[in-house]
Each structure stands twice: as structure tokens, then as C-alpha cells.
Amino acid sequence: MAAKFIEIAELCDKIAKINERNVKISLVSNFIKEISPDEVDIAVRLIIGKIFPEWSDYRLEISWSTIIKLIKRITKATNKDILEEFSKTGDPGEMTQVLMEKKGIIKQATLMTLSQPELTIIDVYRTLEKIARIKGEGSRERKEILLENLLRLTKPLEAKYIVKVILGEMRHGFNEGLMEEAIAKAFRVPIDLVRKANMMIGDIGEVARIALLKGYEGLKKIKMRLFHPIKPMLAQQVENIFEALKEHGGKSAFEFKLDGVRVQIHKKDSKVRIFSRRLTDITESLPEIVDLVRKEIIADEVIVEGEVIAIGKDKRPLPFQYLMRRFKRARNLSKVIKEIPADLYLFDCLYVDGELLIDSKYVDRWNILEKIHGRIKLVPRSITSDPNEAQKFFDLARKEGHEGLMAKKLDSEYTPGNRGKKWLKIKLILSTLDLVIVAADWGYGRRKNWLSDYYLAARDEKTGKFYVIGKTFKGLTDEEFEEITQRLLKLKIGEKGRTVYVKPEIVVEVSFDEIQKSPKYESGYALRFARIIKIRYDKSPEEADTLNTVRELYEKQFKVKAKNNLLNLSRYN
Ligand code: AMP
Numbered sequence: 404m405a406a407k408f409i410e411i412a413e414l415c416d417k418i419a420k421i422n423e424r425n426v427k428i429s430l431v432s433n434f435i436k437e438i439s440p441d442e443v444d445i446a447v448r449l450i451i452g453k454i455f456p457e458w459s460d461y462r463l464e465i466s467w468s469t470i471i472k473l474i475k476r477i478t479k480a481t482n483k484d485i486l487e488e489f490s491k492t493g494d495p496g497e498m499t500q501v502l503m504e505k506k507g508i509i510k511q512a513t514l515m516t517l518s519q520p521e522l523t524i525i526d527v528y529r530t531l532e533k534i535a536r537i538k539g540e541g542s543r544e545r546k547e548i549l550l551e552n553l554l555r556l557t558k559p560l561e562a563k564y565i566v567k568v569i570l571g572e573m574r575h576g577f578n579e580g581l582m583e584e585a586i587a588k589a590f591r592v593p594i595d596l597v598r599k600a601n602m603m604i605g606d607i608g609e610v611a612r613i614a615l616l617k618g619y620e621g622l623k624k625i626k627m628r629l630f631h632p633i634k635p636m637l638a639q640q641v642e643n644i645f646e647a648l649k650e651h652g653g654k655s656a657f658e659f660k661l662d663g664v665r666v667q668i669h670k671k672d673s674k675v676r677i678f679s680r681r682l683t684d685i686t687e688s689l690p691e692i693v694d695l696v697r698k699e700i701i702a703d704e705v706i707v708e709g710e711v712i713a714i715g716k717d718k719r720p721l722p723f724q725y726l727m728r729r730f731k732r733a734r735n736l737s738k739v740i741k742e743i744p745a746d747l748y749l750f751d752c753l754y755v756d757g758e759l760l761i762d763s764k765y766v767d768r769w770n771i772l773e774k775i776h777g778r779i780k781l782v783p784r785s786i787t788s789d790p791n792e793a794q795k796f797f798d799l800a801r802k803e804g805h806e807g808l809m810a811k812k813l814d815s816e817y818t819p820g821n822r823g824k825k826w827l828k829i830k831l832i833l834s835t836l837d838l839v840i841v842a843a844d845w846g847y848g849r850r851k852n853w854l855s856d857y858y859l860a861a862r863d864e865k866t867g868k869f870y871v872i873g874k875t876f877k878g879l880t881d882e883e884f885e886e887i888t889q890r891l892l893k894l895k896i897g898e899k900g901r902t903v904y905v906k907p908e909i910v911v912e913v914s915f916d917e918i919q920k921s922p923k924y925e926s927g928y929a930l931r932f933a934r935i936i937k938i939r940y941d942k943s944p945e946e947a948d949t950l951n952t953v954r955e956l957y958e959k960q961f962k963v964k965a966k967n968n969l970l971n972l973s974r975y976n
Contacts, residue, residue, distance in 0.1 A: 406524045410524075414434050435586070447611040454568060464542075469547055474554075495906065503559035533549055579601070629669045629670075659748075659803075664723070665710055666678065670707075689745060727938075749781050765812065806830055810826070812826075838872070840891065840908075843856060877934040910944060926953070
């Protein structure tokens with residue numbers, strides 16, 4: 404029998420209330436075990452709120468303001484109701500549920516179910532698929548109608564999860580990694596095999612279907628499918644060279660940390676696609692890099708990784724913001740491309756001619772990269788156990804206009820999506836935090852037409868809620884103020900006086916002098932002299948720093964402050 408969508412909504416609600424990861428995994432595993440093979444892929448995708456793989460062409464393109472508009476239309480909620488409910492939980496799904504319940508939609512839905520069958524997971528998925536397929540003129544209106552019709556058929560709890568799925572914000576603490584474990588448990592296959600299969604085909608729903616229908620043998624047979632991006636391996640921040648060397652057992656590969664855009668490049672013969680750190684396809688914005696890869700790489704099939712940076716007239720790297728123009732202005736792209744030349748530096752190789760290399764050691768992957776890169780530059784690197792030599796290399800990177808160094812453990816595998824200690828980043832600034840803008844004040848004087856004073860928040864890793872830890876209007880250019888104002892207005896939830904409250908979406912990298920304990924904000928912390936140093940287009944709010952990191956940095960700053968990083972700072976400032 405076809406699975407009902409309400410069952411998924413109830414399951415998600417249940418796992419959100421449970422802390423123990425094993426209990427969560429068991430619940431989901433028992434659930435998907437009972438689903439028929441032709442629906443298991445859909446169930447798996449809906450539970451984790453990732454309905455289409457990143458590499459697919461399907462895009463819902465339902466904006467936050469559309470959701471608000473539809474909720475208002477369906478529930479007759481006012482702006483005040485929206486702001487009030489959203490502020491309570493910071494959760495768009497929960498807000499939808501409460502507003503629907505308040506306005507008596509529950510009655511309507513109950514009455515409705517007497518005459519109409521309940522929504523199945525296939526109903527919901529197919530509608531979302533239809534929405535995602537709509538393209539071209541009038542697409543926004545057509546998408547809206549489909550979604551409104553769907554939401555009008557739902558009970559409040561179902562609506563809650565439809566909104567969550569659309570926004571990709573499940574907040575039940577059950578991510579793709581846990582889903583891999585649930586699949587392994589449900590269909591009695593090894594977890595490593597499930598992970599590898601998911602990485603190779605990049606579609607967790609399909610992996611579940613293969614595991615259910617063909618088990619171990621089926622998963623074993625899966626081959627790497629090129630053009631499905633692999634989640635990038637990430638780095639943790641350390642204070643200095645010494646810490647990096649200590650962490651890596653006394654010796655490390657130090658590479659320049661370039662301030663550009665992380666790219667994962669897939670090539671098969673002359674076909675080339677480039678993916679960003681968030682796994683979106685950015686090929687169109689980097690035509691000369693495509694040509695370069697096509698011409699230079701000495702292999703039929705590869706996946707390589709590197710950083711694309713913008714180069715100024717003096718041949719020095721330009722700040723990351725310049726490169727971002729390429730990704731924003733699709734219309735006069737060719738002009739922007741001419742104005743801001745880009746260059747590629749490679750630093751990793753994940754696949755070559757049928758061989759997946761992620762389980763190989765860093766040094767071995769680099770050796771292969773050296774054989775295939777042609778005339779494409781490799782990121783400058785120095786392998787050393789000598790702190791002085793490493794410090795000199797750091798100074799050189801800074802002198803040449805780069806951000807700092809990455810330290811990579813020589814015998815480490817490539818762990819997709821993982822922010823471990825195998826890769827460490829060493830930047831100049833003592834510490835920065837990636838924070839999310841949750842509200843903004845209209846400026847005064849020259850800045851009066853801009854939302855220019857920003858409330859910066861860190862994420863509570865348990866609840867997913869954002870807590871303000873500081874406020875700043877410093878660091879952005881006029882052009883950036885203008886851009887952020889436009890983006891914030893699209894994310895607006897409500898307004899009170901001069902303050903506009905927004906859905907947490909925009910991530911910014913913030914430097915500061917100190918973290919203080921303070922009753923000023925609910926978080927209990929406040930940043931002193933916060934300043935935005937960069938808009939992090941490449942980070943989602945889930946990747947922003949957490950309250951835990953804020954706490955850790957607060958503790959750490961006393962120990963570190965006097966130490967060598969301040970020495971570094973005085974040297975460069
Ligand atoms: P962060 O964005 O501060 O977390 O630092 C990680 C980012 O540094 C990666 O996503 C890359 O875009 C960038 N990066 C620059 N140089 C390198 C390098 N040599 N190796 C790895 N990542 C690098």
C-alpha cells in the first residue's frame with residue numbers, strides 16, 4: 404500500500420524530539436524497511452529533506468517570500484502573526500503548522516479527509532517534481548499555483564514538513580550521514596559500502612533502492628558516475644604553524660591557502676563540468692578554466708580539485724569578492740570575464756581513469772596530480788617538519804597576497820564532507836567567525852537607503868536556532884550594502900521600527916577583537932569591535948559557526964592572546 408505523507412511527517416517529528424543518534428537511526432531504519440521498493444527512494448529523500456540530488460537539473464526555485472505569501476493567503480495570517488510565530492521558534496515549518504492550526508485549517512483538513520484519500524508520499528514528491536520542472540516565462544506563477552494547491556490539501560503537520568522539505572531545513576538532526584547508517588541497518592549491508600555508493604552516484608534515494616533490491620552485490624557493482632560532485636573535504640582552523648605540526652605528528656604538507664572559489668572539476672574526454680563547494684554547477688561562469696582543463700589534463704577521465712582566484716593587473720591575487728561578480732551577473736558575463744581574469748591552482752585529485760582515489764594517501768594523490776596536470780599550476784607547497792621553514796613559507800604566502808596556509812597530513816585519506824583535523828587552515832587573523840544575518844537596521848545619513856547595521860548570529864547546534872552575538876555596520880563596500888539590502892528584503896519576515904527581521908540565510912565572515920560574556924543578547928555573548936570581512940556566498944547557514952565554537956573561542960582567547968599570533972599580527976599590521 405502506498406505510504407502516506409503524514410507518516411513521514413510524524414516520523415520526522417518523532418526523531419526531532421530524540422537526542423540519541425542510535426535511536427533515531429533505528430526508527431528511520433524500521434520505517435524504510437516497510438516501504439515498497441518503488442517508493443523507498445522517495446521516502447528516503449523526503450525524510451532528509453533533499454528531494455533532488457545537487458547535480459540534477461531540478462530546481463524548486465520557491466523563494467522565502469513566496470512561502471510567506473502563500474501561508475498568509477491560506478491561513479489569513481497577518482504580518483504581525485508571521486513575525487510573532489517565527490520569532491518563537493525561528494523555524495518556518497513550525498510557524499506554518501501553528502498558523503494553520505490557529506486559523507482552524509485543522510477542521511478543514513479533517514473534513515476533507517472524510518471525502519478524500521490522504522496524501523501519499525508519491526503525491527507530494529510528484530508535485531514537487533512538477534514544480535521543479537517548470538521553466539521559462541510565467542514559471543513563478545505556475546509554481547506558486549501548484550504549491551498553493553498542495554498546501555491547501557494538507558493537515559498542519561503535513562504542511563510543516565512540506566515547507567521544511569522545500570526550504571531544505573528539516574532541523575530534526577537526521578542528516579544524510581545518519582540516513583546512510585539507517586539504510587545499512589535496514590537492508591543489512593556494510594555502512595562503508597553504503598557511504599561509498601552514495602558518494603559515487605550522489606543520490607541517496609537510489610542507493611536505498613539498490614540496497615533494498617540487490618543488497619551487497621548490487622552496491623558493490625556501482626561504478627563512479629562522473630559529473631556528480633563529491634562533497635568537499637574541509638579544514639579546521641588552528642592558531643599557528645606549531646599547532647599544525649603537533650597535530651600532524653611533527654611533519655606536514657603546507658600549501659598556500661588561496662582566497663578564491665573552491666572548485667571540483669569533472670572531465671570525461673572533452674566534456675568538463677565545474678562544481679562549487681556547495682556542489683552547484685558553475686561551469687558557465689568559468690569558460691576559460693573549462694578550456695584550460697580540456698587542453699591540459701593528461702587523462703581521459705578525472706575529478707580534480709583546486710581553487711580559482713581572480714588576478715589583478717599587477718598579477719597579484721584580487722580579493723575573493725571580485726571573482727564573485729562572475730557568479731552574480733549572468734547577463735554581462737563576457738564583459739566581467741574580460742575585466743576579471745581568473746586562474747586555476749590545483750591541489751587534489753580524487754579520480755583518474757576508472758580509479759577512485761579517495762582512500763589513497765594525500766602524498767599518493769599528489770603524485771598522481773603531478774603526472775596529469777599538464778601546464779595547469781599546482782598550488783605552491785612545502786613539506787617540512789621544521790617550524791621555521793613553515794613560518795617562512797607562511798610569510799611568503801602572505802607577501803604574495805594569499806590568505807595563509809593549509810596544512811595537510813601526509814598519510815590522510817580524502818574524507819568527503821568531513822571537517823576533521825587532517826586538513827588545518829592557518830590564517831593571519833587570530834580568529835574569525837562565520838555568522839548569519841538574522842536582522843538588520845536601516846542606516847542613517849549616507850546609509851539611509853540601505854539595511855546596513857547587521858545582527859550577527861551563531862547557530863545552536865542542538866535546536867538549529869540562531870542566537871545574536873553581535874552587531875556591526877563595518878566592513879562592506881557601498882556596492883555590497885546595496886546588494887545585501889536587496890537580498891535581505893527578499894528574506895524579510897517582519898519589521899519593527901527601524902529593524903527588519905529576516906530568515907537566516909546570508910553568511911558573513913566576521914573578525915572581532917574579543918568575545919565577551921554579556922547579558923545584552925540571549926546568547927550570553929557579545930563580540931567587541933565586530934567587522935565583516937567577507938560575504939560567504941559559498942557557505943549555507945548550516946555551515947555557519949555554532950554557539951559551541953563561540954564558547955570554545957571565548958575560553959581559548961585568554962590562553963592564546965598573548966602568544967605568537969599577536970606577534971604575527973603586529974608584524975603585518
Ligand atoms: P574556509 O573556507 O576558511 O573554511 O577554508 C577552506 C577553504 O579554503 C576551501 O574550501 C578552499 O576553498 C580554500 N582553499 C584555499 N587554498 C586551499 C588549499 N591549498 N587546499 C584546500 N583548500 C584551499
